[in-house]
Amino acid sequence: xxxxxxxxITIGDELLIGxxxxxxxxxxxxxxxxxxxxxxxxxxxxxxxxxxxxxLTEQSRDNDILLITGGLGPTADDITKPALRDYFxxxxxxxxxxxxxxxxxxxxxxxxxxxxxxxxxxxxxxxxVLPNKRGTAPxxxxxxxxxxxxxxPGVPHEMKGLITDxxxxxxxxxxxxxxxxxxxxxxxGKGESDLAAHIADFEAxxxxxxxxxxxxxxxxxxxxxxxRGDDAAAVEHxxxxxxxxxxNRVAEWLVADEDISLTEALHRLLKExxxxxxxxxxxxxxxxxxxxxxxxxxxxLFNGSIVAYANEIxxxxxxxxxEILRRHGAVSEETVxxxxxxxxxxxxxxxxxxxxxxxxxxxxxxxxxxGTIWIAVGSRERTExxxxxxxxxRARNMELTANTALNxxxxxIAKTS
Amino acid sequence: xxxxxxxxITIGDELLIGxxxxxxxxxxxxxxxxxxxxxxxxxxxxxxxxxxxxxLTEQSRDNDILLITGGLGPTADDITKPALRDYFxxxxxxxxxxxxxxxxxxxxxxxxxxxxxxxxxxxxxxxxVLPNKRGTAPxxxxxxxxxxxxxxPGVPHEMKGLITDxxxxxxxxxxxxxxxxxxxxxxxGKGESDLAAHIADFEAxxxxxxxxxxxxxxxxxxxxxxxRGDDAAAVEHxxxxxxxxxxNRVAEWLVADEDISLTEALHRLLKExxxxxxxxxxxxxxxxxxxxxxxxxxxxLFNGSIVAYANEIxxxxxxxxxEILRRHGAVSEETVxxxxxxxxxxxxxxxxxxxxxxxxxxxxxxxxxxGTIWIAVGSRERTExxxxxxxxxRARNMELTANTALNxxxxxIAKTS
Numbered sequence: 089x090x091x092x093x094x095x096x097i098t099i100g101d102e103l104l105i106g107x108x109x110x111x112x113x114x115x116x117x118x119x120x121x122x123x124x125x126x127x128x129x130x131x132x133x134x135x136x137x138x139x140x141x142x143x144l145t146e147q148s149r150d151n152d153i154l155l156i157t158g159g160l161g162p163t164a165d166d167i168t169k170p171a172l173r174d175y176f177x178x179x180x181x182x183x184x185x186x187x188x189x190x191x192x193x194x195x196x197x198x199x200x201x202x203x204x205x206x207x208x209x210x211x212x213x214x215x216x217v218l219p220n221k222r223g224t225a226p227x228x229x230x231x232x233x234x235x236x237x238x239x240x241p242g243v244p245h246e247m248k249g250l251i252t253d254x255x256x257x258x259x260x261x262x263x264x265x266x267x268x269x270x271x272x273x274x275x276x277g278k279g280e281s282d283l284a285a286h287i288a289d290f291e292a293x294x295x296x297x298x299x300x301x302x303x304x305x306x307x308x309x310x311x312x313x314x315x316r317g318d319d320a321a322a323v324e325h326x327x328x329x330x331x332x333x334x335x336n337r338v339a340e341w342l343v344a345d346e347d348i349s350l351t352e353a354l355h356r357l358l359k360e361x362x363x364x365x366x367x368x369x370x371x372x373x374x375x376x377x378x379x380x381x382x383x384x385x386x387x388x389l390f391n392g393s394i395v396a397y398a399n400e401i402x403x404x405x406x407x408x409x410x411e412i413l414r415r416h417g418a419v420s421e422e423t424v425x426x427x428x429x430x431x432x433x434x435x436x437x438x439x440x441x442x443x444x445x446x447x448x449x450x451x452x453x454x455x456x457x458x459g460t461i462w463i464a465v466g467s468r469e470r471t472e473x474x475x476x477x478x479x480x481x482r483a484r485n486m487e488l489t490a491n492t493a494l495n496x497x498x499x500x501i502a503k504t505s
Numbered sequence: 506x507x508x509x510x511x512x513x514i515t516i517g518d519e520l521l522i523g524x525x526x527x528x529x530x531x532x533x534x535x536x537x538x539x540x541x542x543x544x545x546x547x548x549x550x551x552x553x554x555x556x557x558x559x560x561l562t563e564q565s566r567d568n569d570i571l572l573i574t575g576g577l578g579p580t581a582d583d584i585t586k587p588a589l590r591d592y593f594x595x596x597x598x599x600x601x602x603x604x605x606x607x608x609x610x611x612x613x614x615x616x617x618x619x620x621x622x623x624x625x626x627x628x629x630x631x632x633x634v635l636p637n638k639r640g641t642a643p644x645x646x647x648x649x650x651x652x653x654x655x656x657x658p659g660v661p662h663e664m665k666g667l668i669t670d671x672x673x674x675x676x677x678x679x680x681x682x683x684x685x686x687x688x689x690x691x692x693x694g695k696g697e698s699d700l701a702a703h704i705a706d707f708e709a710x711x712x713x714x715x716x717x718x719x720x721x722x723x724x725x726x727x728x729x730x731x732x733r734g735d736d737a738a739a740v741e742h743x744x745x746x747x748x749x750x751x752x753n754r755v756a757e758w759l760v761a762d763e764d765i766s767l768t769e770a771l772h773r774l775l776k777e778x779x780x781x782x783x784x785x786x787x788x789x790x791x792x793x794x795x796x797x798x799x800x801x802x803x804x805x806l807f808n809g810s811i812v813a814y815a816n817e818i819x820x821x822x823x824x825x826x827x828e829i830l831r832r833h834g835a836v837s838e839e840t841v842x843x844x845x846x847x848x849x850x851x852x853x854x855x856x857x858x859x860x861x862x863x864x865x866x867x868x869x870x871x872x873x874x875x876g877t878i879w880i881a882v883g884s885r886e887r888t889e890x891x892x893x894x895x896x897x898x899r900a901r902n903m904e905l906t907a908n909t910a911l912n913x914x915x916x917x918i919a920k921t922s
Contacts, residue, residue: 128550404853405852
């Protein structure tokens, strides 16, 4: 079976100029992949007519599907629709459903659409309109010379809704797709090179149709096995055996055997145990609390946090003794231990994770340079501490500390019977 | 002067499969743009030899510069280096400086590099090595048939260091570059379409060499003017006048007249006034604290936070009366007012911002559906409240609430004399 291949074309100067980070392509990539469509290329071009036309011509040569996002907004710098009209030599028509949708959205907010808003319902006459429940710009589906072209608005939640509701069901109808199976293991605390050396023989023994990828991210590495084939059951079975072997080999650093975040793994563990957690943060400034409340259902396991950025808050709210701060400093093992004790008392949770460190760029001293960070995790029974010495910039120190602290907490809980 | 154009080629299956979000291209785009290099295209291809070779061939046809990132790691799925050797028909040599660098990095951690680590110093013999202080994979610079090819590791901080330290200085030496000037106004509280209608005549009157772009992001819209020309002083002058006009027209929603974040604008305002802030958060779960501590220098103006996710913490730590919670519920104007009062008392700051709402996907009721969020901002003198009614998913509700709350705080402070 010939693989069905796609390219994504993202349109907008803001992507080339770096003022917007392209998160849309990642979502589309994931969804296509799960559907068994091979994403061959992602291309971003500016709001330049010829560049858009060139990209359409080039990418339609060796692809079955082109997904085009962006450049459909009501403002004058959005030029995708005229470019598509030129490309397909299409006329223009006002789509009744899309027009009704514009009016519906505005009337929901008690407003009347302006002329530019109403123009969102004008589409090239060769396209099939894909209704957009979340915004005024409709999706557009073109089927020409065996290639499917889909144009979607760039606003992430509108694009996502259209992909899920319309595009994927229609693509699955239109093409016969192979089985693609991924298995992902999330590891923490072991670098990419070290992991690679550790499982070199496993990797060397993989058949050609199973690939292993290393995906590092701030102290975490995802190991992803990907298999493809025509028979879904056979592919599932073969990758299952390999994945079991891989998990055994990295058991020491394994956080999760599916593609979830470190926080999601922590949520599951806490829910299984019926335990609660809180944070007492200095240098992470609320980031641990933010991560713990990112997934839904956080209220079952997370009570709250004391962000004690100023020493005064460490003393007054968390009850860190002034003597400890004076003698050992805010960035010390003694302080994070006292922060855990204070957090347990004030927040009343089963576990507390505490941080105090120097994230940079300023605030370092010869004895405690930027990147010196103490972490403590404790319960009513015991407390453990960890000293980090990073040499990175503020943002990276922050990300690494957050993941390391959450993983330290996870391990602490896991070994508590 | 013919514009110097570049393409970015990003290599790695993880980008196509959507397991990694491409933040590198945004950084490179920004830097090239500031240097007056026109980024024509961004392309992402997988770890497939032919795809890499095709991209190099195609993009070298109409560009002066190709920047290639990713696929240089020590693991077996990284194939950029062999592809570059094929493309340039190059031999291989071990670079003495790069080899020393591998040994230096490992010895700093008291370790010996493995065979795969040492191989990082093997490079195509036609390239000039760009030293990488932050990692083991060196940058590589090729100058062939008038086109510059630069290959960089995909790890963000290594890539950024190489761009800043080596690539930009060398490109500025190699090419004569035009002047490009951007001016960005950050606005909050007015949608993209409404802003566009409001400044339609301003936009229509812009000369062809000045472009206006709308960059919306969760309740914020950046308005960016871009001008290019050969004479830097003339370009600066012309865009300055237009930008002053633009700022006047959007004065009501203007947060900042440069490309900074809402948090950075808030930092400046607080520093100017010599005031401090703290947060008392329920539904934002520490996100406001996280945002306020993201930029350096936060300790001058941010004391700390109480994240009172559970009602028990609202009562016990923030002193919200049980009677208020019982009668009005946690998501109510009375509760956020009491949270502000508690925050001012416990954290001792000049201002407190408080949030309580239902982020979803569960927890809504007919009277208070998902997306019902109360915000309060207060000082010792007065408190103001705001009710939001969103109808989005958890992540979007969170982002919108955070920006709206921080902007509400900013306006509150700004109008306090």
